[in-house]
Amino acid sequence: MKPLLKNADKNLLYPLLALSAILLFNLFFTDGFFSIQIKNGHLFGSLIDILNRGAPVMLITIGMTLVYATGGVDLSVGAIMAISGALSAQLIRPDYIKGIIEYGNTTSLFIVLSIPLLISIILGLWNGFLVAFIGVQPIIATLILMTAGRGIAQLITHGLIIVFEHESFQFIGSGFLFGIPFPIILVILLTFITWLLTRKTSIGLFIEAIGANPLASHYMGIKVKMMKTLTYGFSGFCAGLAGIIVCSDIQAADANNAGLFLELDAIASVIIGGTINGGRFSLAGSIIGALIIQALSTTIITRGIPPQVVLVFKAFIIIIVALIQSEKLRAQLKDLLKRGRK
Amino acid sequence: MPDLKADSSQLVEIRGLSKSFPGVKALDSVNFTLRRGEIHALMGENGAGKSTLIKVLTGLHKKDKGSIKVDGLDFESSSPMDASSKGISTVYQEINLVPNLSVAENIFIGRQPMKFGMVDWKLMNQKAKEALKKLDIDIDVTIQLSQYSIAIQQMIAIARSLDIKAKILILDEPTSSLDLAECEQLFSIMNKLKEEGMGIIFITHFLDQVYQNSDYITVLRNGSFVGEYPIKELPKLKLISKMLGKEITDINELNNKIHRDYYHNDKKMFVKMEGIERKGVLSRFDMDIREGEVLGLVGLLGSGRTEMAKILFGIDKHTSGYININGNLVNIKSPRDAISHSLAFCPEDRKTEGIIPDLTVRENIVLALQAKNGILHGLKRKEQEDITSKFIKLLQIKVSGLEQMAGTLSGGNQQKLILARWLAMNPKLLILDEPTRGIDIGAKSEIEKLINKMSEDNMSVLFISSELDEVIRCCSRAAILKDRKKIGELYGEKLTENTIMNYIAKDGYEL
Numbered sequence: 001m002k003p004l005l006k007n008a009d010k011n012l013l014y015p016l017l018a019l020s021a022i023l024l025f026n027l028f029f030t031d032g033f034f035s036i037q038i039k040n041g042h043l044f045g046s047l048i049d050i051l052n053r054g055a056p057v058m059l060i061t062i063g064m065t066l067v068y069a070t071g072g073v074d075l076s077v078g079a080i081m082a083i084s085g086a087l088s089a090q091l092i093r094p095d096y097i098k099g100i101i102e103y104g105n106t107t108s109l110f111i112v113l114s115i116p117l118l119i120s121i122i123l124g125l126w127n128g129f130l131v132a133f134i135g136v137q138p139i140i141a142t143l144i145l146m147t148a149g150r151g152i153a154q155l156i157t158h159g160l161i162i163v164f165e166h167e168s169f170q171f172i173g174s175g176f177l178f179g180i181p182f183p184i185i186l187v188i189l190l191t192f193i194t195w196l197l198t199r200k201t202s203i204g205l206f207i208e209a210i211g212a213n214p215l216a217s218h219y220m221g222i223k224v225k226m227m228k229t230l231t232y233g234f235s236g237f238c239a240g241l242a243g244i245i246v247c248s249d250i251q252a253a254d255a256n257n258a259g260l261f262l263e264l265d266a267i268a269s270v271i272i273g274g275t276i277n278g279g280r281f282s283l284a285g286s287i288i289g290a291l292i293i294q295a296l297s298t299t300i301i302t303r304g305i306p307p308q309v310v311l312v313f314k315a316f317i318i319i320i321v322a323l324i325q326s327e328k329l330r331a332q333l334k335d336l337l338k339r340g341r342k
Numbered sequence: 343m344p345d346l347k348a349d350s351s352q353l354v355e356i357r358g359l360s361k362s363f364p365g366v367k368a369l370d371s372v373n374f375t376l377r378r379g380e381i382h383a384l385m386g387e388n389g390a391g392k393s394t395l396i397k398v399l400t401g402l403h404k405k406d407k408g409s410i411k412v413d414g415l416d417f418e419s420s421s422p423m424d425a426s427s428k429g430i431s432t433v434y435q436e437i438n439l440v441p442n443l444s445v446a447e448n449i450f451i452g453r454q455p456m457k458f459g460m461v462d463w464k465l466m467n468q469k470a471k472e473a474l475k476k477l478d479i480d481i482d483v484t485i486q487l488s489q490y491s492i493a494i495q496q497m498i499a500i501a502r503s504l505d506i507k508a509k510i511l512i513l514d515e516p517t518s519s520l521d522l523a524e525c526e527q528l529f530s531i532m533n534k535l536k537e538e539g540m541g542i543i544f545i546t547h548f549l550d551q552v553y554q555n556s557d558y559i560t561v562l563r564n565g566s567f568v569g570e571y572p573i574k575e576l577p578k579l580k581l582i583s584k585m586l587g588k589e590i591t592d593i594n595e596l597n598n599k600i601h602r603d604y605y606h607n608d609k610k611m612f613v614k615m616e617g618i619e620r621k622g623v624l625s626r627f628d629m630d631i632r633e634g635e636v637l638g639l640v641g642l643l644g645s646g647r648t649e650m651a652k653i654l655f656g657i658d659k660h661t662s663g664y665i666n667i668n669g670n671l672v673n674i675k676s677p678r679d680a681i682s683h684s685l686a687f688c689p690e691d692r693k694t695e696g697i698i699p700d701l702t703v704r705e706n707i708v709l710a711l712q713a714k715n716g717i718l719h720g721l722k723r724k725e726q727e728d729i730t731s732k733f734i735k736l737l738q739i740k741v742s743g744l745e746q747m748a749g750t751l752s753g754g755n756q757q758k759l760i761l762a763r764w765l766a767m768n769p770k771l772l773i774l775d776e777p778t779r780g781i782d783i784g785a786k787s788e789i790e791k792l793i794n795k796m797s798e799d800n801m802s803v804l805f806i807s808s809e810l811d812e813v814i815r816c817c818s819r820a821a822i823l824k825d826r827k828k829i830g831e832l833y834g835e836k837l838t839e840n841t842i843m844n845y846i847a848k849d850g851y852e853l
């Protein structure tokens with residue numbers, strides 16, 4: 001048990017360092033960054049805000065981690081978010097697109113959640129089917145849905161931004177449970193469940209084996225195609241849930257902008273977290289990766305730097321951390337230092 | 343008596359070289375000398391440090407201590423590319439070609455012929471063809487490398503190394519998947535290059551090939567330097583003793599006489615294949631295997647042995663025919679189905695079909711078992727460790743711990759690891775496709791003994807091997823294949839190397 005733990009620690013070290021650096025920067029330069037207030041029994045503060053804002057990305061990052069470990073990638077998660085949000089809004093206000101302002105009967109929360117999630121899973125499975133059974137390259141297969149998906153979301157909302165009110169549904173994105181924003185609770189829950197599913201059963205090992213050597217895995221009787229398809233399905237589910245959170249939080253479905261570019265944040269988080277494309281994955285690493293990205297965005301925005309620059313900063317950090325993660329580079333740096341000392 | 347001290351003919355001079363990995367000292371103060379115009383065999387058991395020595399020399403690993411001189415000058419290569427640009431051409435044990443590139447691209451990767459600043463494809467393909475011609479190989483060089491068998495891939499790797507203008511040629515187990523004729527072709531080229539003054543480092547576990555070609559032998563044992571000997575001063579038995587570190591007085595101590603003289607037709611039938619055919623790959627054949635029987639599959643490379651195994655194991659489909667197991671008609675559509683009927687298959691190409699390099703030794707061994715048990719019935723950590731330890735001990739796999747990454751094991755130990763994986767399944771029929779490839783002479787005889795013991799415990803074995811002496815020692819009966827067709831069976835006193843060769847040469851006509 002011990003060496004494995006050590007190994008895991010080592011892999012998390014660099015992402016954790018990067019996260020600490022960002023937080024440390026704020027400790028010195030952003031007033032009140034670490035203060036957490038309790039208003040009406042709810043927690044508030046920059047840290048809570050990072051967690052809350054980062055929740056959608058963290059959710060899709062969880063799914064992306066598994067897909068990435070099988071040797072694939074899922075570019076369609078942003079589009080799936082848009083679709084699931086559009087579906088939820090449409091279910092709440094079915095007649096809005098016809099120009100009717102009245103809500104009609106209140107749609108039950110169960111319907112508003114289950115249908116978008118189900119469709120998201122089906123879309124994910126479709127990706128998986130293309131990749132595993134048809135043999136389409138993952139980038140191409142999911143690119144199809146990435147581009148077509150926003151169109152589908154537009155069709156659902158008829159190009160409108162559907163705004164709505166639905167008390168129980170709004171709770172998902174903006175409610176509090178035990179004083180903690182509900183999206184954070186969802187992230188914790190999903191991370192924990194995914195950890196249980198992958199690490200307390202053989203699923204995690206199978207995913208890593210499939211990613212690292214699909215042929216050998218097939219010979220060992222692992223259902224390679226099925227497993228791959230399911231990971232894409234799971235990624236679809238995660239995206240669906242993230243879409244619901246965003247839609248519920250802003251009380252609107254914006255097919256054009258919901259989840260836009262978030263697939264890139266998720267991929268970056270997974271890479272920063274040390275998951276290998278086709279091999280070992282680390283859920284904890286991915287979550288830390290997502291936190292790094294969110295903390296970075298928040299920091300930059302609170303410092304009054306124009307948000308456009310955020311992208312440049314992000315790119316910079318990703319490059320740095322990804323480089324540091326590379327063992328080869330580390331070895332070379334060490335070597336240089338050694339030579340320098342001589 | 344050649345002078346072992348420094349002289350101008352020395353190409354490589356390694357002194358006191360040490361290299362450690364976490365948990366193992368792979369090289370401990372090793373000396374090695376290569377002179378111009380010699381073939382120098384580097385010998386030692388699996389995990390002795392041979393490949394590591396090569397990798398340190400070419401810059402794939404950094405040395406911890408010691409000196410390396412090439413042509414009398416201190417030498418530290420920063421990468422294999424660097425080494426090859428300085429005249430060291432290498433064929434690594436785990437062939438490092440790119441499966442998705444064409445054969446020609448693989449041969450010229452990093453040094454493509456250019457014309458007007460662009461790759462001159464025509465010239466490149468033509469030169470690739472010429473490079474392979476020298477090895478008597480005539481294939482389409484524009485096709486993806488992965489389309490070819492490992493034997494051909496190995497020849498391609500050799501062709502690449504020969505095409506690089508080098509003064510030092512390193513061959514780490516180049517012949518492990520070659521047939522006799524291909525080996526001879528390689529040896530004649532090696533000897534020609536030697537005459538031209540090249541120094542060649544040759545690693546192999548085939549002792550005959552060592553004695554046929556080498557001038558010197560350097561022996562390593564457990565990372566330590568045992569000695570350097572002119573070939574004449576180290577007869578076979580002495581060499582084996584030096585490698586194993588114990589006195590061997592009779593080669594038959596290793597060549598256990600397992601051979602059973604009669605064919606057990608009193609035993610219960612386990613697998614019966616009737617009229618099996620795969621169109622375009624394998625002609626129609628019948629075959630049966632009884633319980634506890636070790637059935638050999640012999641034939642030249644490409645004769646259809648692996649194809650036969652792959653059909654039985656559900657990897658490839660058969661276009662006609664039936665498979666019966668224990669008297670019941672079965673439908674094996676995938677390896678998973680085969681495993682559910684207690685079959686196991688130890689594949690030929692450990693790199694692409696066997697090892698999962700980024701997982702640990704423990705995970706590699708229990709993985710197939712876990713897949714069989716299903717997602718919800720995984721083994722407890724403790725059980726996994728017990729199984730792993732048991733097989734590490736049984737097969738004497740050299741590891742630094744259960745959590746060592748499988749990809750960092752020595753070649754022969756990776757081979758043992760795959761064997762362990764399938765033995766752990768406790769199968770009723772174990773299909774072994776070249777199981778002793780890259781395995782040292784001591785371990786080979788241990789594995790032969792193990793196969794024998796398993797068969798006494800009623801496990802059946804389908805044994806594919808290019809080494810006829812091995813087949814004859816282990817099997818009670820052998821099916822002979824030629825040109826993708828089963829041409830007959832031999833058993834009892836008819837099962838000898840000569841009869842098999844004759845049988846193949848004469849297409850199965852009675853002897």
Ligand SMILES: Nc1ncnc2c1ncn2[C@@H]1O[C@H](COP(=O)(O)OP(=O)(O)OP(=O)(O)O)[C@@H](O)[C@H]1O
Nearest residue numbers: 363368388389390391392393394750751752753754
């Ligand atoms: N990258 C690595 N990390 C950890 N251990 C390693 C690494 N490479 C090699 N080793 C260890 O070093 C030892 C020597 O391995 P090496 O590959 O040199 O053996 P070898 O003599 O080539 O054996 P074989 O005949 O099986 O090919 C082995 O115990 C192996 O496990």
Ligand SMILES: [Mg+2]
Nearest residue numbers: 393435752753
């Ligand atoms: Mg080796």
